[in-house]
Amino acid sequence: MLPTMEETLNQAERSALVKKIIELEKVQLYKDPADLLVQIERWGAWLINGSAWLDFDDPTPDDRELGELLTTALALDLEAVYAICRNVVPFVLDGTKPERWTEPGDYDTDKVRASIKWKKMELGIGAKSYEELRVEQEESRRHARAEARKIRQVPRHNHEREMAKQLREDGSSRLQLARSLSAKLKGQPETASGMLCPACKRPSVWFFIEPEQKTSASCNHSNSCGWWGSLFDLARLS
């Protein structure tokens, strides 16, 4: 049997975990805790691997540490992380604070697992078991550590990072991407919509042309899909 979260993470790490899950929920306001859980998993992998976070600089040692914390918690004690998600959603949406963040409440574990598996398939993450994910995470951690040891003479992904930066900050590059994806343009502030979602393949992705309010792109089907990413992600996956 795998050790529980209480046995594996110390008090400070458990608090950090809850704090970060609250931060993520505040950005996306998921109504379904399983959506939040799936996004935590994506986030953990990104923080370790860095490749999908081209918007940002390469992960710092702190980012990696957070990535490892998230993925370790998920791999070891999925149900405790899910319990935190179940408590974080009402906390962020209407201020209900639980007595204990890891208090699981009343739910059917099999149903939760089935729903998470389905959501992951919808998001194109694949229906991997957490055991398989754990092996992959070990592998990516090894890789991250090896990368961190290398002294980089030449910055990687310079070109890609420049593109990602433009798509994040520059309205005319964003407009160009919208046109190339045959988006509908309307409204004030101007919104591009109707682009094909990389996860659910429906014409339901939208973003703001001017990045002031929100730089990322999101799928409209927040319950059945929930995909979101940077415009660079969208360009790359489309």
Ligand SMILES: [Zn+2]
């Ligand atoms: Zn979608």
